[in-house]
Amino acid sequence: MESSLFQRVTKALADPRRLAxxxxxxxxxxxxxxxxxxxxxxxxxxxxxxxxxxxxANLVDVRREAKFGYYT
Numbered sequence: 286m287e288s289s290l291f292q293r294v295t296k297a298l299a300d301p302r303r304l305a306x307x308x309x310x311x312x313x314x315x316x317x318x319x320x321x322x323x324x325x326x327x328x329x330x331x332x333x334x335x336x337x338x339x340x341x342a343n344l345v346d347v348r349r350e351a352k353f354g355y356y357t
Contacts, residue, residue: 297342303335315355
């Protein structure tokens with residue numbers, strides 16, 4: 286694993302909320318941001334930030350459909 290990817294992964298997993306979001310996604314076939322917001326009491330911009338960090342670390346895949354993102 287290259288150094289920068291390792292740093293992105295460790296940064297993403299260091300946040301307990303991101304780890305919980307990742308575990309939640311892993312236990313479901315696919316989750317959209319709005320369903321994640323129902324499971325976690327945080328604002329939409331904060332959720333988007335967490336999902337972006339997880340995607341940048343290649344820990345989740347995102348499928349775009351119009352303005353919605355679906356995460357696996």
